[in-house]
Every structure is written in structure tokens, then in C-alpha cells.
Amino acid sequence: MYGLVMKEIQDMILGSLGIVCFLSFFVGGVVSMQTALNIDSSFMPENLVGFATRQSIILEFSPTFMAIILTGKVGSYITSSIGTMRVTEQIDALEVMGINSVNFLVFPKLIAMTLLPIVIIFSMFLGIFGGWAATIYGGYSSSSAFVEGIQLGFNSYHVVYAFVKTFLFAMILATIPSYHGYYMKGGALDVGRASTVSFVWCSVVIIVVNYFITQLFFP
């Protein structure tokens, strides 16, 4: 089981780091640029760019939108890999051998996905770093003002909120695609259909859960 978990960590967590870092850096940059470009009033403090970037990245972009992006990558991988095992009778082979196929296929993925918060830490850091780089090299604000904005009114409760929902999204990301792969019927075409359906359901569930958990944390 240890080997299986390590393989899933390799495929789903380490394998996602590249795309997560790339997207976070550039989205962070765009968030800070848009914030800076849309502040017309001279009454607005210069540190607002850093503040807005931090809040957008920590509260929503990194936990929620990264989870939806990973639904496309990790979720599709889970549904198609389990679905292919279903259509090629590999799951039947496990059952015939007396191996609990759900335990064998889903449990390692569930354990691996508990490490999603580590990926999100990278996303948060690089998102804010991207925002800083875009602000400085675009000449929208000074580095000290941006850093002051990042520190302004920092509330660790927001980080707790972000990681609690990241953990919930990780469980959604492991279970819904597994369900769609495990219970699929048909052939190769249906594996593709199951991946699409699982992506749609995963995204919908993540958005709805995000709404309710936000209500719960900020009543």
C-alpha cells in the first residue's frame, strides 16, 4: 500500500506542481496589474495593490480555482485510469483475486490528495510573488508599498479558512472522479464521457461547497 500511495503522490501531487506554479505566478501578476490599473482615485493608498492581490490569492484563487483547474488534470486522470481498468476487466481481475478493489484503487488516491494543501502553499506563494513581480516591473507601485499591502491587516483565520476548504476540495477531487470511473459501463468512448461528467460534477460540487463553507466561516 505504501508503494501505491507514493505512486499516486508522484502522479497527482508532484505531477501537478509545475502547472500550479506556472498558473499561479501569471494569474497573481494579472490580478495585481488589473488592481493597479483600475485604481484611479488618488485617495486610494498605494499598498492596496499588495493587499488586494494577497486577499484574492489566499481566499479564492489558490484554494478554489486551483481545485477546479486540478479537477481537469487530476480528476480526469483518476476517472480515466479507473474507468479504463473497469472496461479492460482489470477491476474484475482484482475482485477475483480476493482484493478489495475500492480499497486498492481509491484509498491511495484519497491519502495522496491529503497533500493538496502543500501544492496550494506553493500556489499562494507564487501567486503573490507573481503579483509583486508584475507590480514592480510594470512600474505600478513600489516594492515597499506592495510588501506593506501584503502585511496590512493580515488575519491568520483567512489562511485557516483557505486550508480547511482546500482539504475538503481534495476529498471531493479524489472521490467524485473515482466514483465515475469505478461505476462506469461501456467501452473506450464511455471512459471519455465519464471523465467529462466527472469534471462537470466535481466543478459544480466544489463551487457549491465553496459557497457554503464561506457562509460558515464568515457568518
Place this chain on the structure above:
Amino acid sequence: MIRIEKIHKQFDGTAVLKGISTEFKKGKTNLVIGQSGSGKTVLLKVLLGLFRPNSGEIYFDNSSFSSMSEDEHRVLRREIGMVFQGSALFDSMSVVENVLFPMRMLTKFSEAEMIDQAEAVIERVNLIDARHKLPTEISGGMQKRVAIARAVVMRPKYLFCDEPNSGLDPKTAIVIDNLIQELTKEYDITTVINSHDMNSVMEIGETILFLKDGNKAWEGSNKNIFKTDNEAVTDFIYSSNLFKKVRKLYLND
């Protein structure tokens, strides 16, 4: 030995198996033949415990399957080997890892012991040079041999094969048939093979159960299948001109 008594199975009100009774003998290759949709695969899945019959009883060496506890079912499953129609090899594992897989999951042997045992079986199916290749890197016939090696590596008491030579050329199909028969004798296994290939029937059909529309239509062996006047069997066999000629020669002899 496996004995089944009055097995009924239906799906959504449609009866697929209609009271089948027979005995699959130990140390013999027992073939279940019939047209597509005759109930062969469902019967195999019932025997494997993947489907529960609506009524009837299965006995594995006189132990009733339905009265076994969950633990006894688990033990029984470890005594079963299965060769699937599409081989069902794990794509991400090499040949040797596929063969090692059931031992790694179900036994507490040391790694060295497991590798020795796996390589002995791989050697037996003549694949020792391909042991580090992935299933996608070997031919269909070789994949079938890996599937057979994986099925027998735990020295099962019962071996089930679902159309083991489908999609193979006639020469490779005979190699696979003969390999299954040899292993059946060597390890004294009760082997049940689903097939609709007449070459297999002639080659290894020591006992034959013919199914038609979920009913047992005929029972016998490859020695007397050409002598029968059973209409369902003759319809099935002599749909091929080749076998019409074979029968003529056989009856003349």
C-alpha cells in the same frame, strides 16, 4: 471438482441461466461452449462469485458456496485463478510485476521467494526473456501467456478461462490451449474454459457443456461430439463448411 445444481440467473426479469446442473472434473479441461448470448460468460461470473445466482447451488469440492462464511469466501478466492478474455493485465506493471502481484497482495513470502516462484512460472510459459517488458510491448499471444502465468502462480485449485484464445491466430491459439491443458494436468487443477472455438473443442475438450439460450443443451466430450444428433449442437458445429467435411471424414472412418 466443481458441481453446480439448478443454477438460475436473471437480469431485469430476463432469464439468462435456466436451471443448469453439471460437474466440472478435477485435472481435466472442462469446456463450456455455445453461441454468443447463450449464457457462458454469466455462468463463469456466477462460478467466480462476481454474480450471485437467483437460485441453485455451487459446490467447490463438496463445500457449498452459499453456506460459506465471508472468511471462507476469501480463502476460496485465493484458490481461484482466472484468465480474462482481454488478459486484464495491469498496464503500469511489467510482466514479472503482473505475475508477482497476487503473491505480493495475498501472501507473506519474502521478496526473494516470490521472485523465484514468479520467474519459475514465467519460464514455464516461455516468457523469461520478456519478463521486464510492459504488457503493451508484447504480442496478444504473449499477453495471454502472462495472464495464464498470473492465474497459476498461486497454485490455484480452480482455473477459469474466458475465451482464452479469442483474437489469436490459429497457431498461437493452439499453443495457448495446450499450455492450459498441460498446466491443468501438472497442477491437478479443475479448469473451466469458455469458448466458441471449435479448434479448442477438438484440441482440449475433455468434457464439454453446450449451452443454448441459457439451457444445458448437451454434455459430452470431444470424442463423441461428432456422433451426436442433438440439433442444437449440430447447428453450432456445422455452421462451418470445414467441420461439415471433418464430420464426413470422421463418420467414414
